[in-house]
Amino acid sequence: MRELIIAELTQALQELARGFAYYSPRLVVLLIIALVGWVIASLLKMLVRSILRVTKFSKLSQNAGATQLLNQAALPSSTELFSRFIFWVAWIGFVLLGVSVLKIAGLQEYTERFFLFLPRLFVALVILFFGLLAASFFSRAILLAAVNANLRSSRLLSMSIRVIISVFALSMVCEVLGVAEQTMRTAFGIVFGAIMLGLAIAFGIGGQNLARQFLEKRLAAGRKDEKDEELSPL
Amino acid sequence: MADETLLSDDFLRQLMNVGEVDILVGLSTYNNANTIQPVIRAIQSGILKYFARERAVIINADGGSQDATPELAIAASIDDIWNASKVYALRTLHSISTRYAPTPDSGTALRTILSAADLLRAKVCVVISPDATSIEPDWLQRLVRPITVDKFDMVSPLYRRQKFEGVLMRNVLYPMTRAVYGYGIREPYASEFAISGRLATDFLSSEIWNDDWGKSGAEICLTVAAITGNYRVCQTFLGTKGQPERNANDLVAVIRRTVGSLFASMDRHFAVWSVISGSQPIATIGAESEVTPEVVRVNRKRLRDMFSSGVAELKPVFESILSETTLAELRIIATLETAHFKFPAELWAKTVFEFASSYHKAVINRDHIIQALVPLYRGRALSFMLENRDASGDEIERSVEILCGEFERQKPYLLETWADRK
Numbered sequence: 001m002r003e004l005i006i007a008e009l010t011q012a013l014q015e016l017a018r019g020f021a022y023y024s025p026r027l028v029v030l031l032i033i034a035l036v037g038w039v040i041a042s043l044l045k046m047l048v049r050s051i052l053r054v055t056k057f058s059k060l061s062q063n064a065g066a067t068q069l070l071n072q073a074a075l076p077s078s079t080e081l082f083s084r085f086i087f088w089v090a091w092i093g094f095v096l097l098g099v100s101v102l103k104i105a106g107l108q109e110y111t112e113r114f115f116l117f118l119p120r121l122f123v124a125l126v127i128l129f130f131g132l133l134a135a136s137f138f139s140r141a142i143l144l145a146a147v148n149a150n151l152r153s154s155r156l157l158s159m160s161i162r163v164i165i166s167v168f169a170l171s172m173v174c175e176v177l178g179v180a181e182q183t184m185r186t187a188f189g190i191v192f193g194a195i196m197l198g199l200a201i202a203f204g205i206g207g208q209n210l211a212r213q214f215l216e217k218r219l220a221a222g223r224k225d226e227k228d229e230e231l232s233p234l
Numbered sequence: 235m236a237d238e239t240l241l242s243d244d245f246l247r248q249l250m251n252v253g254e255v256d257i258l259v260g261l262s263t264y265n266n267a268n269t270i271q272p273v274i275r276a277i278q279s280g281i282l283k284y285f286a287r288e289r290a291v292i293i294n295a296d297g298g299s300q301d302a303t304p305e306l307a308i309a310a311s312i313d314d315i316w317n318a319s320k321v322y323a324l325r326t327l328h329s330i331s332t333r334y335a336p337t338p339d340s341g342t343a344l345r346t347i348l349s350a351a352d353l354l355r356a357k358v359c360v361v362i363s364p365d366a367t368s369i370e371p372d373w374l375q376r377l378v379r380p381i382t383v384d385k386f387d388m389v390s391p392l393y394r395r396q397k398f399e400g401v402l403m404r405n406v407l408y409p410m411t412r413a414v415y416g417y418g419i420r421e422p423y424a425s426e427f428a429i430s431g432r433l434a435t436d437f438l439s440s441e442i443w444n445d446d447w448g449k450s451g452a453e454i455c456l457t458v459a460a461i462t463g464n465y466r467v468c469q470t471f472l473g474t475k476g477q478p479e480r481n482a483n484d485l486v487a488v489i490r491r492t493v494g495s496l497f498a499s500m501d502r503h504f505a506v507w508s509v510i511s512g513s514q515p516i517a518t519i520g521a522e523s524e525v526t527p528e529v530v531r532v533n534r535k536r537l538r539d540m541f542s543s544g545v546a547e548l549k550p551v552f553e554s555i556l557s558e559t560t561l562a563e564l565r566i567i568a569t570l571e572t573a574h575f576k577f578p579a580e581l582w583a584k585t586v587f588e589f590a591s592s593y594h595k596a597v598i599n600r601d602h603i604i605q606a607l608v609p610l611y612r613g614r615a616l617s618f619m620l621e622n623r624d625a626s627g628d629e630i631e632r633s634v635e636i637l638c639g640e641f642e643r644q645k646p647y648l649l650e651t652w653a654d655r656k
Contacts, residue, residue, distance in 0.1 A: 059597070062554075137599065140551060144605040147547050148486050150540055154547050232399045232530075 030098035037094020045087035131169020258356035260347030266364035280374030297338030341449030363425035387465035393475035394524035413641035451495020471520030525627030544609020577617035591651035
């Protein structure tokens with residue numbers, strides 16, 4: 001009995017030693033890859049940060065309304081956030097690359113999935129950014145046009161445009177990421193339909209006078225009294 | 235040099251038939267059938283009376299009129315003038331019409347006229363608005379003589395105006411141009427003017443034609459090019475300015491092609507204007523300005539409401555463009571009733587300068603910046619009207635002079651915001 005225990009222990013120790021002998025160089029390789037990856041990711045972060053500063057990305061993000069959202073959430077600036085994102089994606093990529101050296105069954109599959117997911121994540125972020133940019137641009141354009149045309153509820157109109165475009169962009173992002181595709185599609189349809197129906201009811205029933213005023217203004221643009229109301233600028 | 239690809243083959247053929255000329259008169263038209271013939275007849279009379287020995291051509295650059303304006307322009311016969319005045323030209327007076335584009339574009343129209351002037355080696359290029367119904371034949375000699383006799387390169391007009399006409403000119407374009415470029419040119423965006431062949435050729439090769447803002451307000455860019463290029467500029471009194479039909483919706487387009495182009499020009503000429511302080515008068519022939527006291531019907535309440543709602547609704551836009559103090563002051567003004575409404579000159583100058591700096595920095599889309607100025611301009615226009623309701627012509631002039639002084643005084647602030655604004 002005693003001999004059996006000793007034999008088992010010896011075998012276990014030998015296997016542990018073999019395992020250690022097998023994994024320790026790979027672990028060292030993993031650590032080296034992680035370290036090199038950290039250096040490369042840090043350099044990449046600095047490079048991205050410089051490029052974003054040169055290309056005035058923060059201004060673009062301010063125009064998109066992203067800066068405002070980040071400030072409200074007490075997050076760092078868009079330039080900092082994006083460069084940090086690049087750092088983490090690059091470093092995690094290197095770490096997973098290192099982990100794959102360990103050849104642990106099951107982990108390799110996750111590593112592959114991660115690398116396959118990266119392009120989709122990038123596309124989703126680009127869609128989100130440009131979606132916010134478009135929402136901000138068009139809502140402001142509508143607001144200015146409505147104010148200069150002396151339309152009432154110009155801010156409501158502008159806000160509706162912003163919501164519609166943002167929801168549209170968000171649903172596209174979810175579709176690209178493969179997150180609750182069906183739910184998002186249905187939710188988008190409901191939100192979009194509800195907004196349109198709401199606007200139609202508000203404009204058609206609640207805003208009869210506004211609609212009349214608007215149509216009269218459009219159809220009788222050349223009326224004399226309208227012309228006389230403006231001072232000649234030149 | 236003229237861009238010959240801009241000119242159609244047919245137009246080039248017509249120009250070649252004309253040969254070299256001394257005077258080229260250009261009209262940029264779009265649906266001006268009601269006014270084009272009297273204007274062309276006045277031009278023809280002016281040429282016959284004052285420049286009978288000179289080779290002259292009238293060129294109509296049309297932007298796709300649907301009311302037969304080009305046909306009417308060509309049909310305006312010189313025979314009628316001969317019969318009426320008993321004065322005969324010693325040279326053939328040519329009239330040419332070309333359609334430069336299917337839709338109107340003032341920049342392309344001016345470029346077409348200048349290209350023709352360059353190809354025909356015109357000594358003087360005169361541009362007349364087809365809406366200038368008050369034109370007299372002697373406008374031609376007032377515009378041309380300073381160039382042919384006194385060797386000026388640009389002759390800008392001065393007009394007799396109604397009390398509350400040209401509000402944008404008096405409240406933004408004139409004071410801003412004067413403060414920024416240091417020249418007291420009264421009509422920086424002129425609808426009637428004359429330039430030398432040399433300036434026309436040089437301006438054609440400028441970079442403004444590659445820029446949308448420059449192209450849309452080519453007239454103001456031409457004035458700025460003349461000032462900054464050290465050309466000899468003068469202004470001459472023409473007479474009463476005819477007012478074209480106007481529409482409330484035109485204001486945004488007008489501000490876009492005048493103020494927008496002026497702001498864009500500041501970007502290009504920063505090195506020139508940043509070292510200028512104060513202003514100097516330019517040579518003036520005839521009266522400096524005349525004001526007639528006709529009453530203009532304006533809905534003051536509507537102007538005030540559009541200003542107030544603009545300040546309230548565009549708050550998020552103004553927060554990107556204006557400083558906190560300026561915006562706070564505007565919000566106070568927006569609460570004033572029409573009877574007590576006042577948009578002080580000091581605040582107006584500061585506001586316009588902050589807009590110019592924000593335009594330079596492109597804090598938001600540049601077209602949005604220009605559109606955001608419209609409600610504020612309405613407020614200033616109302617204030618100008620209320621302040622000068624019972625004022626005489628001289629008093630209005632003094633009021634404009636005070637505003638110009640304010641713009642000049644605050645120029646260091648413009649330079650500061652231009653450089654530092656985040």
